[in-house]
Every structure is written in C-alpha cells, then in structure tokens.
Amino acid sequence: MSLSNLRGRVAFIFTERDFDVDQIVGVKNIKLRDPAELAAVAMKAYDPDFAAQVRPGDLLVGADNFGYGHPHYPPMIAMRHLGIRGVIAESFSPGYWRGEIAMGFPQVACPGILGFVQRWDEIEVDWDTSRIINHTRGASIGIEPLALADRQMLESGGIVGYLHARERDEVQA
Amino acid sequence: MGFTITEKILARASGRSHVCAGDEVKARPDFVVAYDFPGYTDVIFRQMKDEFGIERVPDPERHVLFIDHMVPAVTPQEEDLHQNTRDWGAANGVPVHERKGIGHQVAAELGYATPGAFVVHFDGHISQLGTFGALAIGVRRHLLEAYVKDSILIKVPATTRVELTGTLRPGVMARDVFHHMVRVLGPASCRFQVLEIGGPALAGLSIDARQTITCLAMFTGAITAIINPDEVTLPYARERARLSIDPLYSDPDAVYAARHSIDISDLEPIVVVPPSPANTRDLSDHLGIEVQIGYLGSCASGRIEDLRAAAQVLRGRTIRPGFQLHVVPTSQEIMRQAAEEGLLTDLIAAGAFVTSPSCDYCFGRLGVMTAGQRAVSTGTLNVRGRMGSPDSEIFIVNAAAVAAAAIEGRIADPRKYL
Numbered sequence: 001m002s003l004s005n006l007r008g009r010v011a012f013i014f015t016e017r018d019f020d021v022d023q024i025v026g027v028k029n030i031k032l033r034d035p036a037e038l039a040a041v042a043m044k045a046y047d048p049d050f051a052a053q054v055r056p057g058d059l060l061v062g063a064d065n066f067g068y069g070h071p072h073y074p075p076m077i078a079m080r081h082l083g084i085r086g087v088i089a090e091s092f093s094p095g096y097w098r099g100e101i102a103m104g105f106p107q108v109a110c111p112g113i114l115g116f117v118q119r120w121d122e123i124e125v126d127w128d129t130s131r132i133i134n135h136t137r138g139a140s141i142g143i144e145p146l147a148l149a150d151r152q153m154l155e156s157g158g159i160v161g162y163l164h165a166r167e168r169d170e171v172q173a
Numbered sequence: 174m175g176f177t178i179t180e181k182i183l184a185r186a187s188g189r190s191h192v193c194a195g196d197e198v199k200a201r202p203d204f205v206v207a208y209d210f211p212g213y214t215d216v217i218f219r220q221m222k223d224e225f226g227i228e229r230v231p232d233p234e235r236h237v238l239f240i241d242h243m244v245p246a247v248t249p250q251e252e253d254l255h256q257n258t259r260d261w262g263a264a265n266g267v268p269v270h271e272r273k274g275i276g277h278q279v280a281a282e283l284g285y286a287t288p289g290a291f292v293v294h295f296d297g298h299i300s301q302l303g304t305f306g307a308l309a310i311g312v313r314r315h316l317l318e319a320y321v322k323d324s325i326l327i328k329v330p331a332t333t334r335v336e337l338t339g340t341l342r343p344g345v346m347a348r349d350v351f352h353h354m355v356r357v358l359g360p361a362s363c364r365f366q367v368l369e370i371g372g373p374a375l376a377g378l379s380i381d382a383r384q385t386i387t388c389l390a391m392f393t394g395a396i397t398a399i400i401n402p403d404e405v406t407l408p409y410a411r412e413r414a415r416l417s418i419d420p421l422y423s424d425p426d427a428v429y430a431a432r433h434s435i436d437i438s439d440l441e442p443i444v445v446v447p448p449s450p451a452n453t454r455d456l457s458d459h460l461g462i463e464v465q466i467g468y469l470g471s472c473a474s475g476r477i478e479d480l481r482a483a484a485q486v487l488r489g490r491t492i493r494p495g496f497q498l499h500v501v502p503t504s505q506e507i508m509r510q511a512a513e514e515g516l517l518t519d520l521i522a523a524g525a526f527v528t529s530p531s532c533d534y535c536f537g538r539l540g541v542m543t544a545g546q547r548a549v550s551t552g553t554l555n556v557r558g559r560m561g562s563p564d565s566e567i568f569i570v571n572a573a574a575v576a577a578a579a580i581e582g583r584i585a586d587p588r589k590y591l
Contacts, residue, residue: 018360018451020556027537027558033212065361065394069450069556073212094365094396095297099313148197149326159317160224166322167225 003155006086006125008057010117018068024075038078054082061113062089067096076100088113101150104158109144116141175424177332178401179367182308182421186291194331199324203290203416208239208276209258213295217317218261225321233266239276242532274504274530277301277472282506284413288402288420293319298472301388303399305410306420310397330396331430333363336372339438344588346571347382348474349443351389356453357435364394366430374437380409381478388473392450445569448557462584466548467575470501471535474551477507479572484516486576486590487523493582498525499540537561549578
C-alpha cells in the first residue's frame with residue numbers, strides 16, 4: 001500500500017506553542033459525539049468564519065509541541081467533518097500524535113513549517129520524497145519520515161484497518 | 174554497552190536478549206489496564222467482537238478494569254456504561270474494580286505495578302506505575318491492539334535521565350518538584366521519550382511523592398516516567414506483585430538521550446498559572462489572588478501525604494466562609510487511613526467538604542465552576558474550562574497551599590501555617 005499525497009490550502013495556522021487542541025471546540029463541548037454538532041462549534045474562538053471558508057482537502061499548520069495537555073478526539077473529528085485532511089506542525093506532543101494516527105488522520109512533523117507557509121497557501125505533502133511543496137511560493141521543505149508502524153496505520157486508515165492488516169501479514173508469515 | 178530499565182523491560186516483553194531505543198518491537202503487555210469511558214472501553218468491547226470476532230479475551234488474568242469516572246453516576250446513560258462494563262468483565266472473567274478509588278492508584282494497591290512489568294492503558298497518567306519500576310504507557314486508542322492481539326507494536330523510546338539532588342524544605346512538596354522540572358526542562362523536553370528519575374534526593378521522596386511526579390510525566394512531553402526500584406518501593410511493590418518477575422534496573426553505562434541534574438534544596442512552592450500546565454511560576458509572585466474554590470484530590474495528588482499536609486495547615490483553623498474546599502482522597506484505602514489518623518476529622522472540623530474517591534472533580538463533572546470563579550487545585554490540569562466554565566481559572570498548587578488558600582480565600586503561602 002502507499003499513501004496518497006495530501007494537497008490543499010493552509011486553512012489555519014496555530015502559532016501558539018504547546019497548543020491544547022481541545023480549545024478548538026472548547027472544553028465545554030468535549031463530550032459532544034456528533035461530527036456535525038462538533039463542526040458547528042469548532043474554531044469559534046479563533047475564526048468564526050472558518051467553517052464557511054474551509055474546503056475539503058485543506059490542511060492545518062501548528063507550532064512546536066502541538067497537542068500538548070490532555071488531547072481528546074472531538075476537535076479533530078470536527079476538523080475532519082469540515083474537510084481537513086491533515087495537520088502539519090513544527091513538532092507534536094506524543095499523546096495527540098498517537099491518538100490521531102490511530103484514527104488514520106495524517107500528522108506531519110515539519111520543523112520550519114511556520115516560516116514556510118502563510119494562510120491559504122496551496123501546499124502538498126509528498127510522503128515518498130519526505131518533502132512539503134509550497135505551490136503558491138514555489139519552494140519545498142523536508143519533513144520527518146514516519147515510523148513504520150505509523151505509516152502502516154495511516155495506510156490502513158486507522159487502528160482497526162491496521163490490526164486487520166497485521167492479522168493478514170501474520171497469516172502469510 | 175549498558176541499557177536503560179525501559180530497554181530491559183521491553184526486551185523481556187518482546188522475548189529478545191536486548192533492544193535499543195529506536196527499535197520497533199512486538200512487546201507483550203503484562204497488564205492491560207483501563208477505566209470505563211465513552212469512546213474508549215465501550216468502543217473497544219464492540220470492535221473486539223464486531224471487527225475481530227473475539228467473544229472473550231484469551232488471557233483475562235492480564236486485564237483489569239476500573240470504574241472511577243462518573244462515580245456516582247448522575248444520568249441513566251452513565252450507569253448504562255458502567256453496567257455494560259460490569260457485564261463485559263463478568264463475561265470475560267476480567268476483574269472490574271468499582272468505587273475503590275482512582276484506578277491508577279488502585280492498580281498500584283492491587284499489585285499491577287509489578288517491578289519490571291510492561292503495562293498499557295489508554296490514559297497517560299498510568300505513567301505513575303513507573304514509581305515501582307514498571308513501564309506503564311498510555312497508548313490512547315492503540316489499546317485496542319492489546320485487546321485483540323497478544324502483543325503490541327511499539328518503538329522502543331529513548332530516555333531522558335533526571336538526577337534529583339538535595340532535600341525539600343518544609344512546605345515544599347512533590348507537586349512543586351514536578352512542576353519545577355517542567356520549568357527547568359521545558360514542556361517539550363522529553364517528547365516521545367521516557368523520563369527516568371533518579372538521584373540521591375529520591376531517598377527523601379516517599380512512594381506518594383514519587384507517584385505524584387511520575388503521574389504527571391506527560392507534561393514534559395514524555396510518554397511515561399520510571400524510577401529504578403529501591404528500598405523505598407520494593408517492599409510495597411513485592412508484597413502486592415501479581416507476577417513473579419525479577420526487578421530490572423538501568424545499567425550505570427546506559428545510553429540516555431539527555432541527562433540533567435536538578436537540585437531541589439532551594440525550591441520554593443510553585444503555582445502553575447492558567448491556562449496551561451507549562452506555566453510554572455513562583456507561588457510568592459502570585460500571593461493574594463482571590464480564589465473561591467479549592468480541590469485537593471486527583472490521581473496526581475490526594476494521597477495520605479497530601480491529606481496530612483492539608484490537615485496540618487487546617488488543624489484548629491477554619492476555612493473562609495463561602496469558600497468551597499473539596500477534599501477527595503485518591504482511594505478508599507487512603508481515605509480509610511486518613512480516617513484512622515484523624516485527618517478527616519481535622520479537615521471536616523475546618524469546614525472541608527470531604528467526599529469519597531472519584532475522578533469527577535478533576536475534569537469538571539462535579540464541583541463545577543461558573544464564569545469568573547477561580548480555583549486552587551491539585552488536579553492534573555489547568556486548561557480553560559477543565560473544571561467548568563471556560564471563563565473560570567485554575568491555579569495548580571501543592572496540597573498545603575490549597576489548604577492555606579481555603580483559610581484566606583486568596584492564594585497563600587502554606588508555610589506560615591506549618
């Protein structure tokens with residue numbers, strides 16, 4: 001299996017270090033389960049027009065240690081419902097990273113990303129060359145390659161698909 | 174070449190002679206621990222059956238479940254979740270411990286913190302089993318792997334070693350030590366690594382104190398924390414251990430990603446100001462801020478040492494009228510001991526609202542704040558809205574400082590009451 005490149009616009013840049021993703025929906029909404037309800041409350045504190053402007057395929061950009069604190073799943077459930085296809089950050093907090101990779105949601109560690117993009121730039125994550133191309137500005141920057149298990153998890157669409165793939169591999173072995 | 178305790182535990186758990194940081198291995202968890210929570214255990218139970226056709230876990234002895242959130246239930250849906258957990262436990266032969274306290278603490282009391290064991294949970298605060306030389310990692314939804322497979326695929330983490338030196342001064346507690354570590358090392362310093370704590374200061378840090386420190390490892394970016402077993406922890410852990418495993422220890426020439434030394438002798442009480450656990454400050458710079466609520470409890474704090482400190486501050490005094498002081502011992506065993514020592518009497522006499530163990534005060538399900546209110550708290554986290562309204566604020570301090578604030582209705586230095 002291979003991973004498809006991510007291509008889309010930078011829909012938002014979270015410039016805050018140690019960003020707590022729960023703030024995307026607000027902690028008071030963290031118990032909501034319905035993706036549409038979550039999407040309706042997402043980003044209100046950051047950009048009330050976010051939902052109207054975002055398009056399927058768009059990407060988010062974050063700073064160092066993105067996902068710090070006690071990350072929960074609803075914020076990115078909301079983001080996926082709005083069409084966001086992945087998150088690129090300077091670096092990630094491991095609990096957040098592990099949680100979202102297990103959901104099959106691409107996360108890309110890219111030291112230097114904050115200085116490399118501006119909001120609404122059209123960018124592309126090329127997994128095979130481990131680079132991000134900024135089509136708006138005609139430049140590219142390296143990303144940290146995925147660990148094998150993380151890559152398999154994304155290729156399988158998340159933890160359930162990954163475990164099925166592991167079972168198939170073990171049967172073949 | 175030497176190895177860290179983490180590498181040795183994962184070598185044992187993966188059946189290899191040795192592993193090194195960076196290796197990806199299939200490791201068999203000795204214990205699979207969880208509390209019931211919507212979106213985690215209910216989903217895992219369903220996926221196990223529907224996606225993988227597994228009716229019963231083949232090895233129930235390595236599984237354990239706790240009911241510690243939403244205790245007591247306040248809606249029928251919450252009780253449904255708990256009943257589903259009890260039914261699943263009964264059908265699978267898996268013990269379900271309910272109303273015994275916060276699971277991360279009760280797990281240690283029941284011997285799941287076996288030195289040398291590899292433990293997984295979905296929740297990262299399970300790191301506190303590292304107090305006893307177990308490697309305990311919160312893997313979030315990856316926990317499904319431990320329910321449907323014998324082993325889980327894991328990348329052996331590198332380790333940052335922190336040597337603690339010196340002796341704490343009166344009124345300064347483990348909570349201050351941990352948040353000082355975040356201040357010195359940084360909230361991203363140990364990302365994807367294990368935080369190994371050692372050094373001569375450990376001799377003066379009790380099991381309670383160590384559980385506080387290891388519980389909070391995630392706020393340095395670490396995936397867990399671990400302490401090599403010693404004469405403080407081994408008697409407790411061995412007496413309860415559920416598995417016969419030889420304790421493992423880091424070699425003197427183990428390879429670390431980084432080494433740091435932190436002297437705790439001159440440490441002063443700290444406050445972690447809202448809205449991030451990265452915001453460690455000196456308590457002395459924030460004295461006098463009005464607070465209306467105090468929370469003494471959680472999986473990080475709320476043990477006998479914390480209750481003793483609060484009782485010492487409050488003995489013979491009364492809390493300020495209108496102040497809400499919630500005291501929630503971390504487990505029933507701790508609460509019973511506090512009763513025997515007379516601590517509960519002291520706390521109640523001072524005006525504290527003492528309740529049975531539950532996780533619910535920590536995450537804003539009980540004791541909820543409204544807009545404009547402020548709390549001093551020994552809970553795990555101080556992000557916006559964690560304990561109620563997004564327009565309330567949480568200041569994390571040690572247990573003695575929670576008690577001192579309850580007397581004054583303001584952030585206060587506990588040392589004048591000791």
